[in-house]
Amino acid sequence: MRHLPAVAAVLAAAQTAPLLQVHGRAATTGAIRSALADARAELGAGSGAVPSMDALIESARAHLENQPARLRPLFNLTGTVLHTNLGRALLAEAAIEAATEAMRHPVALEYDLDEGGRGERDDHVRELLRALTGAEDATIVNNNAAAVLLCLNTFALGRGAIVSRGELIEIGGAFRMPDIMARAGAEMREVGTTNRTHLTDYRNAIDERTGLILKVHTSNYRIQGFTAEVSARDLAAMAGAAGIPLLNDLGSGSLVDLSAYGLAREATVRQAVDEGAHLVTFSGDKLLGGPQAGFIVGSRDAIAAINQNPLKRALRVDKIRLAAIEATLRLYRDPDRLAERLPTLRFLARSQDAIAAQGARLRDPVAACLGDDFQVDVGPCHSQVGSGALPLDTLPSAALQVRAKGSQRSLEDLSAALRALPRPVIGRITDGALQFDLRCLAETDEALFLANFAGRA
Known part of the structure; x- marks a missing residue:
């Protein structure tokens, strides 16, 4: 083992120069140490001879090149x-191209080209979301869990949030609605039972400390048999009369009627808006077929209040994702060719x-x-x-x-x-x-x- 060269000697060898050029000094040094450790292990086991300098450098090259990226295609x-x-939705080519352009060049992320001053990043998708959903206004955050958290924190911080027991869902990764409500600072008020909740249950729970009524789409399970739930339309009417915002969380919201593609009919985001909810939240990377995002659409006043919440900045999306989202939403303006262009559909x-x-x-x-x-x-x-x-x-x-x-x-x-x-x-x-x-x-x-x-x- 005394005949093995020092790390510095291998680094100084002329044959090492290409590795340094491609991989840098720190990574190459680590690979050389690994190659020397392998040689010591073989010599200690009594197998093999002292490797030549070329053999050591080739071993270091193997260490550098046989480390595939952890996040790779499959x-x-x-x-x-x-x-x-496995990453949910695959992006449309238009979204990939838009994201690539945003990575390569400066973009007017928060710059108003008409006025020559500061702009809002939501402006890039606001009008598209308004047109596609029929909502008065819209905003965007990094996923739907964040959208629900932000809405709850805006309207029910230190106040009551009424929700049916049958809608206290848990989804993947131990995401539980009661936990999100607690982290948002809302006081959860459960009403009804697991299988049956009535309008009177919500009405009787309203008091002067009620900040919000929450309806959650039970997207990952169904309760069947002797059941009852209150429609979003009826909840919206009651909430409006009481002056309390209704948040309708759709989870995997869709912008098109999925029955046209052989799937079960689900309420679209536009239908949820038409039913009168003050706020509707849904995902970007599920049925919508875009990158991970959380959309919030609803009344102008409600969206304005959300945008003033300091948490909004912590949950915002970056230019790359925003570019892909805008390109994805644009595809929905041509529904006849949507399935050709959107991999999910x-x-x-x-x-x-x-x-x-x-x-x-x-x-x-x-x-x-x-x-x-x-x-x-x-x-x-x-x-x-x-x-x-x-x-x-x-x-x-x-x-x-x-x-x-x-x-x-x-x-x-x-x-x-x-x-x-x-x-x-x-x-x-x-x-x-x-x-x-x-x-x-x-x-x-x-x-x-x-x-x-x-x-x-």
Whole structure:
């Protein structure tokens, strides 16, 4: 081990210069230390000889180049279109181009080009949101949880916020509505029961300390059977008469009628505004198909109060996301071509026949990649929307179904190997098969998928 060179000697070697040029001194130094540590371990185990300078530098190069980014592209073949753990909505090309331009150049983020002075960043999307929702005014924050938090903090800080027990939801990541209400400084006042809440329950809870009435769309579950809930229209009328704002949180709000794409009919944001709520909140990266954002639309006075809240600055979006949001919203002005341009709707609208045909094209090449240890078939399956949207609705789809001819363990090893690919392939093991739902595999990505899949060999 005494014959191993010092770190400084390896750094000074002429062969190291290209690594320093590409990766910088700090990263290269760390890689050289790792290469020397590997050499010491091999010598200590009695295997191998003292490596040459070239061998050490090549080992350092491997350390530098074999560190793939943690956040890297993958194939989502789970059958969940808006998979929270896999980044939810894919952006439209128009949104990607707009975000790229915002990264490359200065933009008039808070600059009024007409007046030549300071402007408001909300102005870039305000008129679009007003036109698409019918609301008097609109504002935007970094996600829908932030939108709800900001509304509660603005109108119910130190005051009561009335909500039905049947709407005290928990969504992914241990997000619980009671916790958000507490952090916003609101005093939660539960009314009704888990399965039945009536207008009189809300009316009887109103007092001089009531700051807001909250209605929450139970987007990730349904209560069925002996149930009753108060419509947003009836709540809005009661709240208006009492001079109390109603906040209607839609969660995965949609700007279009989803029944046109074969999904269950859900109230659109425009319908929620028409029902009279003072404020309506919804997400940007779910059914809307854009980047992560939280939209707040409603009455002019209510939005003005929200924009004066100091928390608004802490929750605002940056220029890159704002550019992508504006481009996404612009697509909604042409609903006839929306599914062509918006990946979320395009995936949701794919027919089972088209997906099955894709599976038939891919079956033999995939089977050839996997070899004789596995059997590959194409079979029917059901996709889901995901991210708490339309939880009871599934979409007929088709999947590549891989079964091991040996033990179940080999199927789990295959799944792990595919997750370790340069571009991971994520499916799910169900009913004794590793299933790859093809709904979210664009036809234009088939060649890339096969080339990547073959790489496991």
